[in-house]
Amino acid sequence: MSNLVIDTFIKGGPIMWPILATSLAALTVIAERTRWWVHFHLRSDRRARAGVYAALENGRVGQAAALAAGSSDPVLRVISHGLEHRDAEFKVALQNSAAAELERAGRFLNVLDVIITLAPLLGLLGTVTGIMRAFQFVGDAEVAAINVSGGIAEALIATAAGLAIAMLTLLPFSYFNSRLARLTFHLQTAANNIEIALGAIRVREITEAPATAATAAGDNQPETAAPAAASAAIHHELGHATAA
Template sequence: MILANLVLNTFSRGGPIMWPLLLTAVVAIVTVVERILWWSMVRLRRQGSRLSEVYSLLKHDQIEEAVRLARGTKDPVMKMIWWGLSHHDTSLQNALQVAAGFELKQAGRGLTILDTIVTLGPLLGLLGTVTGIMNAFHFVGNEELAAVKVSGGIAEALIATATGLALAIFALIPFNYFGRKVVNLQFDLETAATNVELLLQSRSREIRFAPPTAHYAEATPGAG
């Protein structure tokens, strides 16, 4: 109860700029919580062993079995492979790029919001500082109200500044953390896409250049 009263008292002394700061803080908290839940689900859905099985099937030219194994998974890497293999007749590389771009877009959702809050928080705090100082100077020269009002204006400026900086710090840490997660996912997607392309290319090359020994023996004069 005492803590709640202290928070409310500090909020009221921070001036009108505290309301947009409060709204920004709510947006930041909702975004961070949503990203934490999303990445937690991605971590649970990753299927490294299943990915190895898909590679093995592709290595033995069992594309249909690989598509069937990758279908219906929630793993972003497997979803990209499934989409690419399902559309490889037109352009495997383009299909993989489209699927990877979609997964990266989902992974990067919310980063723009956090990046904006990192910049917006201190600016709102600075605006509160200016308005607080302006309010304090309105009463300079009035000996009866100067002490109380000037100190109130300075308190408003300091509270707004501290709140804006705290909000920026709060958003900066998850922004960098989630940004690193997106980079790691991008690396996994690019690695998987490269492996799929190499496996299919190497297999088609083996089939294309395999020496037709039996036919050659039949066609050779004097054979048999």
Template sequence: MIFLCAIKLAPDSIFETAITLFQRGGMVMWPLLVCSLIAAAQAIERILCYTRERTADALAGKNMERIFAALALGHFKEAEKVASETASGGGRIILAGLRQRDVALRDALTAAAELEIAALRRGLTVLDTIITLAPLLGILGTVTGIIRSFHMLSASGAQDPAAVTGGIAEALITTAAGLVISILSLIPFNAAVSIVRRRTRGFDQLVHRVVVTCERGGSNGA
């Protein structure tokens, strides 16, 4: 577990300590481990996705200028051709709109923008679920551990309370693990939400700009 790295131990003993704490945490540590792996994989996948989108936008800058220059002159076929060669979210949105320009330009642009936004949001529900689920699993592990500790206390007739308190301390491992997984998942989740919101505003502005430019250039013909 990632939180175990915070323990000030020699590098060669960290792994052994992690295994020991994992075993002491009980069965609930297994679903917590699954949650941590899923969250890490999802966060990495989103980072790669947003990096690709950002790179595509940077490379598509000149093409976007050509598209709007063609639209302003009413050269819709040329704009559609350039848009088809533009591998970015903005290019795909414009292409979808121009293909239905004579029917419902704004509706087509909006629908394409929604598809792009949905792709950007993919996987965020998983992270959001883990943010909520991990602490609950941690608490569940702690509760079951405390129940087990008090059962031991009852069985031993209070002869060794130190063993019981030690068991309670170990039961808290799952709560700590769940909280750390939740916190570390929250960071990429909030970053992703911020990116999606920013891209949504950008797509809204793009749709408006395309509609206005097409209306102004429409009198020039295709």
């Protein structure tokens, strides 16, 4: 079997060497990304996420920050970074942290994208060089049959190898992209939920401040509905995000 593979590789001509290099690069990236996503699945902590959302819904920002701090879950790392900077550039902190997590998740995918395009082109180049080699011997009756068939075999082998590498690389590339899109959704949802939760907490703190003389006279009646409305809205949003 090994001899057959080696013989076929040699018959594919010199272009098989760069095709082999692309296949090794694709296998290396696929193995590395598969390992990364397996570790990502093991690091995900949905229970801790739910605990953070519940603490924020009840106004316990410190408890939420403690639950998210030091977590290996990428979503919780983004939440923790945002809570650490909630009094300063909150949105910028969330965006920067989310961008860093997405950069880790999408690492080397551009390499697979290039290989998917490059491998068939290398196979096509092998087709051209094989046909050129075959036509060099057209007209020489003594060696024409053997060498022409060898050139055609080189063209077909190179084409088949390039197409096979592109197709086999396309499947994991599509899977990794789908996982990246899903992670992007979860990070966006987490950022929105944190922003809504902190906004509701600020409203609650304002409405629960010591009553002034005007509110004591009854002017605070319309404002007391604000905390309940904010709490109901954040409860709906956080419950939806936790279920997702």
